[in-house]
Every structure is written in C-alpha cells, then in structure tokens.
Amino acid sequence: xxxxxxxxxxxxxxxxxxxxxxxxxxxxxxxxxxxxxxxxxxxxxxxxxxxxxxxxxxxxxxxxxxxxxxxxxxxxxxxxxxxxxxxxxxxxxxxxxxxxxxxxxxxxxxxxxxxxxxxxxxxxxxxxxxxxxxxxxxxxxxxxxxxxxxxxxxxxxxxxxxxxxxxxxxxxxxxxxxxxxxxxxxxxxx
Amino acid sequence: xxxxxxxxxxxxxxxxxxxxxxxxxxxxxxxxxxxxxxxxxxxxxxxxxxxxxxxxxxxxxxxxxxxxxxxxxxxxxxxxxxxxxxxxxxxxxxxxxxxxxxxxxxxxxxxxxxxxxxxxxxxxxxxxxxxxxxxxxxxxxxxxxxxxxxxxxxxxxxxxxxxxxxxxxxxxxxxxxxxxxxxxxxxxxxxxxxxxxxxxxxxxxxxxxxxxxxxxxxxxxxxxxxxxxxxxxxxxxxxxxxxxxxxxxxxxxxxxxxxxxxxxxxxxxxxxxxxxxxxxxxxxxxxxxxxxxxxxxxxxxxxxxxxxxxxxxxxxxxxxxxxxxxxxxxxxxxxxxxxxxxxxxxxxxxxxxxxxxxxxxxxxxxxxxxxxxxxxxxxxxxxxxxxxxxxxxxxxxxxxxxxxxxxxxxxxxxxxxxxxxxxxxxxxxxxxxxxxxxxxxxxxxxxxxxxxxxxxxxxxxxxxxxxxxxxxxxxxxxxxxxxxxxxxxxxxxxxx
Amino acid sequence: xxxxxxxxxxxxxxxxxxxxxxxxxxxxxxxxxxxxxxxxxxxxxxxxxxxxxxxxxxxxxxxxxxxxxxxxxxxxxxxxxxxxxxxxxxxxxxxxxxxxxxxxxxxxxxxxxxxxxxxxxxxxxxxxxxxxxxxxxxxxxxxxxxxxxxxxxxxxxxxxxxxxxxxxxxxxxxxxxxxxxxxxxxxxxxxxxxxxxxxxxxxxxxxxxxxxxxxxxxxxxxxxxxxxxxxxxxxxxxxxxxx
Numbered sequence: 001x002x003x004x005x006x007x008x009x010x011x012x013x014x015x016x017x018x019x020x021x022x023x024x025x026x027x028x029x030x031x032x033x034x035x036x037x038x039x040x041x042x043x044x045x046x047x048x049x050x051x052x053x054x055x056x057x058x059x060x061x062x063x064x065x066x067x068x069x070x071x072x073x074x075x076x077x078x079x080x081x082x083x084x085x086x087x088x089x090x091x092x093x094x095x096x097x098x099x100x101x102x103x104x105x106x107x108x109x110x111x112x113x114x115x116x117x118x119x120x121x122x123x124x125x126x127x128x129x130x131x132x133x134x135x136x137x138x139x140x141x142x143x144x145x146x147x148x149x150x151x152x153x154x155x156x157x158x159x160x161x162x163x164x165x166x167x168x169x170x171x172x173x174x175x176x177x178x179x180x181x182x183x184x185x186x187x188x189x190x
Numbered sequence: 191x192x193x194x195x196x197x198x199x200x201x202x203x204x205x206x207x208x209x210x211x212x213x214x215x216x217x218x219x220x221x222x223x224x225x226x227x228x229x230x231x232x233x234x235x236x237x238x239x240x241x242x243x244x245x246x247x248x249x250x251x252x253x254x255x256x257x258x259x260x261x262x263x264x265x266x267x268x269x270x271x272x273x274x275x276x277x278x279x280x281x282x283x284x285x286x287x288x289x290x291x292x293x294x295x296x297x298x299x300x301x302x303x304x305x306x307x308x309x310x311x312x313x314x315x316x317x318x319x320x321x322x323x324x325x326x327x328x329x330x331x332x333x334x335x336x337x338x339x340x341x342x343x344x345x346x347x348x349x350x351x352x353x354x355x356x357x358x359x360x361x362x363x364x365x366x367x368x369x370x371x372x373x374x375x376x377x378x379x380x381x382x383x384x385x386x387x388x389x390x391x392x393x394x395x396x397x398x399x400x401x402x403x404x405x406x407x408x409x410x411x412x413x414x415x416x417x418x419x420x421x422x423x424x425x426x427x428x429x430x431x432x433x434x435x436x437x438x439x440x441x442x443x444x445x446x447x448x449x450x451x452x453x454x455x456x457x458x459x460x461x462x463x464x465x466x467x468x469x470x471x472x473x474x475x476x477x478x479x480x481x482x483x484x485x486x487x488x489x490x491x492x493x494x495x496x497x498x499x500x501x502x503x504x505x506x507x508x509x510x511x512x513x514x515x516x517x518x519x520x521x522x523x524x525x526x527x528x529x530x531x532x533x534x535x536x537x538x539x540x541x542x543x544x545x546x547x548x549x550x551x552x553x554x555x556x557x558x559x560x561x562x563x564x565x566x567x568x569x570x571x572x573x574x575x576x577x578x579x580x581x582x583x584x585x586x587x588x589x590x591x592x593x594x595x596x597x598x599x600x601x602x603x604x605x606x607x608x609x610x611x612x613x614x615x616x617x618x619x620x621x622x623x624x625x626x627x628x629x630x631x632x633x634x635x636x637x638x639x640x641x642x643x644x645x646x647x648x649x650x651x652x653x654x655x656x657x658x659x660x661x662x663x664x665x666x667x668x669x670x671x672x673x674x675x676x677x678x679x680x681x682x683x684x685x686x
Numbered sequence: 687x688x689x690x691x692x693x694x695x696x697x698x699x700x701x702x703x704x705x706x707x708x709x710x711x712x713x714x715x716x717x718x719x720x721x722x723x724x725x726x727x728x729x730x731x732x733x734x735x736x737x738x739x740x741x742x743x744x745x746x747x748x749x750x751x752x753x754x755x756x757x758x759x760x761x762x763x764x765x766x767x768x769x770x771x772x773x774x775x776x777x778x779x780x781x782x783x784x785x786x787x788x789x790x791x792x793x794x795x796x797x798x799x800x801x802x803x804x805x806x807x808x809x810x811x812x813x814x815x816x817x818x819x820x821x822x823x824x825x826x827x828x829x830x831x832x833x834x835x836x837x838x839x840x841x842x843x844x845x846x847x848x849x850x851x852x853x854x855x856x857x858x859x860x861x862x863x864x865x866x867x868x869x870x871x872x873x874x875x876x877x878x879x880x881x882x883x884x885x886x887x888x889x890x891x892x893x894x895x896x897x898x899x900x901x902x903x904x905x906x907x908x909x910x911x912x913x914x915x916x917x918x919x920x921x922x923x924x925x926x927x928x929x
Contacts, residue, residue: 156812606864
C-alpha cells in the first residue's frame with residue numbers, strides 16, 4: 001500500500017463494483033450501518049452502485065470490492081478496467097469467488113441453451129432471442145469467477161459476506177495491511 | 191520337427207497376415223510364438239535362420255506362404271537384434287508350438303517342477319530364488335524371494351498363487367509374448383511357486399484384450415491337467431495345484447494387486463490401502479502370492495541354470511516408437527539403454543535424432559538421449575526419475591513434443607483412474623486441463639508452477655500406485671525437457 | 687492387552703495395540719480432519735484428508751504419508767498431523783472436491799451444516815486455486831421421501847457402506863470409474879424403483895453434504911445425523927440401547 005506510506009496522506013480511494021450477482025453483497029455492505037460513517041472519514045467512494053454517481057471507472061483506485069461472477073461482455077470489460085486501475089482487488093462474495101448461482105448455467109453447456117430456454121421455450125407465443133449489439137451485452141459462454149480471469153489480492157467469501165466480515169477485511173486494508181481471514185466467521189462459503 | 195518351417199502366429203505377425211499365409215501353405219508348418227523383431231513380420235524361421243516375410247514398402251502381402259518365402263529376406267543370426275539377446279524367459283518362445291504340450295515337454299517343460307517335487311524341499315526353492323536376487327518384473331521390483339518367504343511363513347493351510355497378467359501399459363507386450371508363445375513356462379513357474387509357498391489354488395488374471403493369449407493359456411492349462419502337471423497329485427507327488435483363468439473387464443487399475451484381488455473375488459476392481467498386504471490377506475482373505483508373468487517365467491530357467499549361471503538375469507522389453515526395428519527382446523540385466531535402442535533397435539529413422547526413451551508406461555518417465563548410456567536396472571532408472579516398469583520401451587525422436595507425451599499419459603491415467611480417491615480421480619483431470627492449456631499456448635508461468643505443485647500433491651496423496659505414479663510422466667519431462675514447457679508459455683511470459 | 691507408545695506432534699501417547707492413529711489422536715485431542723471416515727462404518731481411506739506423516743515405524747526413518755483412519759499405531763511411531771505438506775494436500779483435496787462437483791452452498795439444503803463446507807473453513811480455502819469444472823449431473827427425485835442430488839455428491843461412499851454394512855440392503859453402489867464415477871441405486875435404476883430400499887433413511891443421516899436429503903427440507907434445513915448410526919452400532923455391539 002504505497003499510497004498509505006507517503007508523507008502527504010490522502011484518503012483511500014475505494015470502489016465497489018457490481019458484476020453478475022444479485023447485489024446482495026452490496027446490501028450486506030450497506031448493513032455496515034454506522035460504521036459506514038467511519039469508513040467515509042477514511043475513504044473516498046470513487047465508484048459504486050450504492051455510493052457514487054460516477055459512470056466510468058476512475059484511475060488510481062486503492063481498493064475495489066468486486067461483487068459477482070463474470071457473465072457477459074460488459075462484466076468482462078469492466079473487470080479489466082478495474083484490474084488495470086486498482087491496487088487491491090477484493091473478490092467480494094461467493095459469485096465473484098465461485099461463480100455461485102450465476103455459474104449454475106455453466107452446467108447447461110454454453111449460453112445458447114439458457115437463452116433458448118428463457119426466451120423461446122418459456123415465452124408466451126412470440127418469444128425471440130435478445131439481440132441488440134451495443135445495448136444488450138452478449139452473454140459469455142461460461143460464467144467465470146473473477147480470479148480465473150484476473151489476479152485477485154483478497155477473497156471475501158459468503159453469500160453474502162456478513163457485514164462484520166466485510167469490516168474485518170476492510171479495516172486492515174484501510175491501514176495498508178493485507179487482511180488475514182480465517183475461521184468460520186470470516187471465510188465460510190454460503 | 192526342428193527343421194520344420196516355423197511361422198509366428200502370435201498377435202503381432204497375425205496382424206500382418208500370418209494366418210492367411212498359414213492357411214495358404216501346402217507344406218507342414220509349425221505355429222510358434224514371437225520370433226523377436228516384430229517390425230519385420232510376418233516372421234518365419236527354419237532351424238536357426240530367421241526369415242522376414244514382410245512385403246516391400248507399399249506392396250501387398252504375398253498370396254501364399256510359398257510366394258512369401260520365395261521373396262523372403264533372411265535376418266542373420268549375427269544381427270545385433272538377435273545376437274545381443276540372452277533368451278532365458280523366452281528360450282522356448284518361437285521354438286515350441288504353444289498349442290502342443292508334447293512339443294513343450296520334449297523341450298524340457300515341467301522338468302524343473304519335477305525336480306522340485308522330487309527334492310521335496312520348498313524352503314530350498316525359496317532360498318534359490320532369494321539368492322538369485324530376482325526382483326518382481328511387473329514394475330515395482332520387490333525382491334521375489336522375500337515375497338515368497340513371507341507367504342510361505344503364513345500360518346494357513348490354504349494359500350493362493352496369483353499371476354498378474356493384466357499387462358496394460360501403452361506399448362507393453364512382453365507378457366503377452368510369453369503367454370502366446372510358451373504358456374507352459376508360465377504354468378510351470380506358477381506351480382513351482384505354489385509348491386514353495388504351500389498353495390493349492392492358482393489364478394491367472396489376464397486382460398480381455400488378449401484373446402489369443404487367453405485361448406492358448408486355456409488350452410495349455412487343460413493339456414497340463416490331462417498330463418498330470420496341474421491338478422491333484424502332480425508328478426505322482428502329494429502336491430496339488432489347480433489354475434483358474436480370470437479375464438479382466440478392461441480396467442487398467444486391476445493390474446494393481448489389491449484391485450486385482452477384488453476383481454478375482456467378483457467385486458469392483460478398486461484398490462484398498464495396504465497393509466494388510468496380499469501375503470497376509472489376499473484373495474478371499476487367504477495369504478496370497480502375486481507375481482507377474484515374467485517373474486514366474488524366470489523361475490524354470492533360474493532353477494535349470496542355478497544361481498551362478500543365472501547371474502544377474504535378464505529383462506524382456508517391448509521396443510516400439512521412433513526406432514528402425516521394433517519388437518520383443520530379452521537382454522541381460524544392466525544392458526545399456528543405448529545398446530537396446532541404437533544397436534539393437536537401429537536408432538531413430540534416417541535424418542532424425544533420438545530425443546527420449548519412455549519406460550514404465552504411465553507410471554514411468556522419459557529418459558533424455560543424453561542419458562542413453564545408463565544401464566537398464568531398477569536403481570539406475572529410478573535415479574533418472576523413471577522406473578524399470580514392466581518392460582514397455584517407447585523411443586521418441588526429435589519431432590516429439592514432450593508436453594504432448596506428458597498429456598497423453600496423464601489422459602491415460604485420468605481415463606483409467608478407478609475414482610476411489612479424490613487426488614487421482616480429480617487431480618488427473620486438473621493436470622490434463624493444465625497441460626492442454628499449455629499446449630494451446632494459453633498458460634502462464636503461474637500455471638506451470640501450479641502444474642508442478644499439483645503433480646506432487648497427486649503423487650503424495652493418492653491411495654494406490656496408479657495415482658501415486660500418474661504424475662511421473664509430467665515430472666520427468668519437466669525435469670529433463672523443461673524447455674519444451676517454457677516454449678509453450680503465453681507470449682510475453684517471463685521464461686525462468 | 688498389549689500397549690504401545692507413540693508420539694503425535696509433541697504428545698507422548700500410550701494406546702492399546704491395534705488402535706488406529708486417528709483414534710490415538712482423538713484420545714490426545716489432536717484434531718485430524720476426516721470426510722469419508724465415519725465411526726461405525728468400515729474405513730476406506732479414500733478422501734485422503736486424514737493423511738499424516740509417520741516416521742519411526744518398521745525401522746523406516748523417512749516420513750511416509752499414511753491415512754490415519756486405517757493405520758494402526760505401533761511402538762515408537764512418530765506422527766506429525768499438521769505439517770505444511772499435509773496442509774497443502776488437505777487444501778488441494780478440498781479444492782478438488784469443490785471443483786469436480788457443483789457445490790452451490792447458498793442454495794443447498796445442507797448450507798450451514800455441511801461437512802464439506804466446514805472443511806473448507808478448516809483448511810483455509812477462501813477460494814479455489816483450481817478452476818471449477820461445472821459437470822453435468824442429474825438429480826434423482828424418484829424416491830417418495832428422499833432425493834439424491836449428484837451435483838453435491840463427493841463420492842465418500844458413506845451411503846454405500848451404511849446401507850450394505852448396517853442396514854444390509856445394499857441399495858447403493860459406485861458405478862463407472864474415474865471422473866465418471868457416480869453413486870448408483872440398485873442396478874442403476876431410479877432410487878424409487880429399487881425394491882431393496884427399506885426407506886430407513888440411514889444414507890441420508892450419514893451423508894456429509896446435501897447430496898442425500900429429505901424432500902421436505904429446503905435451503906439450510908438439512909442436518910446430518912451420524913450420531914444415530916453411532917447409537918445403533920453401540921447398541922448392537924453392547925446389546926444395550928440408550929436412546
């Protein structure tokens with residue numbers, strides 16, 4: 001955490017990112033309640049679906065909590081931007097770490113069977129496959145965990161990770177330390 | 191009979207049309223087993239003269255045996271492939287008619303059994319085996335005499351002798367050669383072992399993929415029973431020993447002794463932890479001696495020659511791959527690898543270089559050309575990161591990518607894993623995925639590190655020998671041919 | 687009864703001859719992770735989690751990896767239960783189990799009460815270093831009371847053993863081999879069609895994950911009951927039922 005050790009300390013630049021997940025991890029983040037005020041003292045929320053209006057991922061981010069698996073072209077593009085502009089990438093929750101529920105479509109072998117099932121077989125009469133380049137992102141063949149695509153520094157499992165677990169990870173990170181998570185309270189899946 | 195024309199009708203020459211030649215013959219022909227250099231087949235022999243009936247490149251097989259003989263090419267007895275062999279186990283292979291017990295008896299079959307029964311001293315037999323230093327020819331190299339002594343010492347009035355004939359390594363066909371060519375040597379070796387350890391029941395566990403060997407063994411067992419060399423009161427003694435054939439159902443893992451025992455018992459062929467070892471708790475819970483075909487095949491010649499003349503013994507190899515002459519050969523233990531692949535096998539095809547020699551199949555490893563002066567014995571090969579194995583020897587020239595080879599063997603182990611323990615069942619799948627990633631040039635240096643770490647975990651943690659040795663083809667190629675792996679890393683990856 | 691003394695980590699322990707290393711460690715309250723092992727069933731040493739480093743046995747000095755569940759303690763053995771090598775093996779084993787099936791903890795009947803999930807915590811698996819394989823597996827709901835979700839099966843064979851060794855019905859077995867292995871009922875028939883099944887539920891009780899479950903259970907509602915098997919085995923052995 002070189003940003004922490006400079007002589008002119010600046011606030012930590014924190015981002016939260018929402019890929020293919022249910023946003024439950026972000027809800028759990030909001031469950032940090034009054035600690036969020038403390039967090040706001042120590043960090044600027046520079047990009048977040050629940051804490052910022054920024055539409056593009058900024059440069060020079062210290063910590064990013066990335067929720068969700070990587071399911072479509074937009075997810076992948078954003079993840080690559082996050083990785084390129086972030087010092088510490090936290091794989092945030094089971095979807096990011098295992099692909100979890102979004103990943104269950106992988107058992108059906110490819111995106112096509114899923115789209116057909118959802119948009120044709122279960123449609124009432126006039127179903128059609130979604131196809132709107134530039135508007136609707138194309139599904140990837142497989143939903144992948146974040147770390148199968150880019151390097152990840154910290155893993156924060158849970159569906160969702162409870163608020164205390166998020167705090168246990170963030171507190172050391174804010175002090176420039178790598179959290180050592182262990183035990184049932186801190187690294188349990190599910 | 192000795193001047194009669196002999197024609198090899200064992201599997202290799204059969205696949206080259208030997209049966210058609212046999213059926214077209216208008217002169218008496220004796221069917222025999224393997225004559226050696228299979229790549230020159232179909233092979234025939236007249237007296238000491240070996241004849242290649244192989245048609246010229248691109249030509250069809252001659253329409254009759256007469257025509258084939260007219261166009262045959264003599265292979266000199268001074269040819270290194272023949273001259274440098276020491277045929278002990280295979281002494282009668284290619285000489286006797288494997289379907290005719292009279293022929294075998296005329297050439298000395300069951301004489302050692304008879305002598306052993308006459309002397310009536312089981313511990314003397316075990317002592318001879320022990321003093322000879324004979325080690326298991328199936329791959330692991332366990333001292334045979336010690337194994338026999340352990341079973342003999344078990345306090346049980348019922349014991350079992352099992353022959354492991356589940357030869358499954360890719361490129362290995364030494365045991366098939368003996369069973370197809372001279373089954374009585376195997377039966378005699380088993381009977382002697384049974385007498386030595388005090389067993390009355392024997393099994394040969396043979397793979398279903400060897401139909402000709404199965405047929406010839408069945409016939410040989412029936413003939414030996416009819417002549418009183420198997421069954422009750424053998425050779426007029428009080429010794430009784432019967433052999434049952436058990437045919438496998440296609441699982442490589444059933445060559446592992448505890449899985450083999452389960453399979454004989456009619457159960458699912460999966461290994462179990464040892465101890466208890468089969469010597470203590472084997473087939474149907476009885477003390478059981480398990481040796482492979484070649485080990486039993488060593489017993490009659492060992493007893494015939496005595497420990498001194500037997501010396502260091504021999505090893506049978508099946509030589510295949512990028513070599514000019516392939517086939518089955520039996521060489522003195524300790525023959526340098528170079529002698530086998532270059533002098534006897536003729537080396538790589540013209541214009542190419544030998545890159546590596548694979549021994550030990552999926553449980554073995556690749557030896558680089560720079561180590562070809564290594565003598566083939568258990569300890570020298572182990573020091574190179576491979577094993578003697580059962581005798582499959584696959585030569586690879588410089589057109590071979592060793593990562594491809596490693597992936598081939600891992601895929602084999604993945605396919606043949608029984609699935610009982612997780613490191614082998616799932617670890618081999620992940621190892622193959624990593625190797626494919628490399629071969630598709632998608633792998634990073636971190637993947638290479640992970641490949642190596644996973645190899646060690648699978649080797650350390652798997653339940654049986656198959657899983658424990660499955661990573662060896664990867665580890666040995668990483669050790670000797672790391673460059674082949676580094677070349678496949680993603681562009682931009684730092685080569686360490 | 688003869689007794690042997692051995693050393694596990696830094697504890698000197700005396701146990702009756704024939705005691706397994708797992709029992710000896712339990713006696714010294716040294717935890718060794720297990721998964722396929724279950725007291726009351728035969729030990730198969732398949733999951734490899736209970737591997738320990740053993741030296742000084744049979745005069746062999748170099749440490750060997752042996753499964754504690756099937757290895758008998760002998761005089762003078764020195765046992766290490768948590769070396770870095772063993773911890774690496776254990777974590778890899780758990781990762782291999784997670785990646786070869788489809789273990790979606792969040793929606794699993796056994797969530798919160800699953801031995802595999804607990805072991806992931808114990809071995810410190812916060813993510814899998816090996817890629818997930820997402821195999822295609824099916825669910826058998828043909829039995830009136832119970833279900834079998836192959837996605838969650840780790841092939842520990844506890845169900846196979848309890849049905850064969852304790853219930854005596856031998857409904858379950860393992861079919862195919864290697865990565866294609868699968869628990870099968872009867873002669874690979876739908877479970878509900880297997881007449882040998884006595885509906886006793888022992889297989890569900892001993893299943894360490896959510897693979898075998900009561901149909902009435904939904905997410906996080908399944909609790910394993912290995913203690914029922916142990917009570918039964920105690921009653922059989924000692925001819926004494928203590929409910």
